[in-house]
Amino acid sequence: MSRKEMVRPGGRSARVQASVHAAVRELMSELGRDGLTVPLVAHRAGVTPSTIYRRWGDLQELLSDVAVERLRPETAPQDHGNLRADLTAWAEQFLDEMASPPGRAYIRDALLGDPDGGNAGRCSAYAAEQADAMLARAIDRGEGAPGVEAVMDRVVAPMMYRILFRPAGLDAAYARRLVAELLDAGAGSGR
Incomplete structure (x- = not known):
């Protein structure tokens, strides 16, 4: 299954997604978009950087996923x-x-x-x-x-x-x- 197919995961996967998305939003408001890094997001979300790389690939794909979720009515x-x-x-x-x-x-x-x-x-x-x-x-x-x-x-x-x-x-x-x-x-x- 590709990363893009994981739209609405359940259980632990949903908790990871929610904590990572929340970390991105918080850090963007504190540091701005240019201040974001995968290690900072991982630390704030309480996950390892490898979790983010495995699930999203890179910071841009993570930001893209967060943006799509924020655009949902x-x-x-x-x-x-x-x-x-x-x-x-x-x-x-x-x-x-x-x-x-x-x-x-x-x-x-x-x-x-x-x-x-x-x-x-x-x-x-x-x-x-x-x-x-x-x-x-x-x-x-x-x-x-x-x-x-x-x-x-x-x-x-x-x-x-x-x-x-x-x-x-x-x-x-x-x-x-x-x-x-x-x-x-x-x-x-x-x-």
Whole structure:
């Protein structure tokens, strides 16, 4: 089994992962990212450096794993009564969190320690799961709804591109515009 397949381990493995992740977060807040080393993290977590190397390979892969876990949404998207309100509120929050300095750092770390693309896939799956929850709710209410891939292509992808490559001018109005364009295009197509 590869290191990337160990997403949600149980027992001792889960305790090691939790203590190492906590150590990384604590040390980053105390020393900054540049001050981190595998021996420091191991000491703080109460494990040997070889445990970290065996499980994560190197510091960058560890930072990437921590970042992916931090990018995982903690709650389901809020229900605001209709798809437009749900998707708009979610997109505004997503943009605000991901475009923040910590959000951008987590995105960079998630991608830097990801030679096989697994972390990018996990992060994408988090957003798709959130979109799917909102779309399912809309369908249950009898609303028309685009597909998950349309939300990913028309809302999430442009925001991520702008966050990574053209962050100037990103604000809630941009997120609202993307959602409106997606939903208004669907309304005009007779769905």
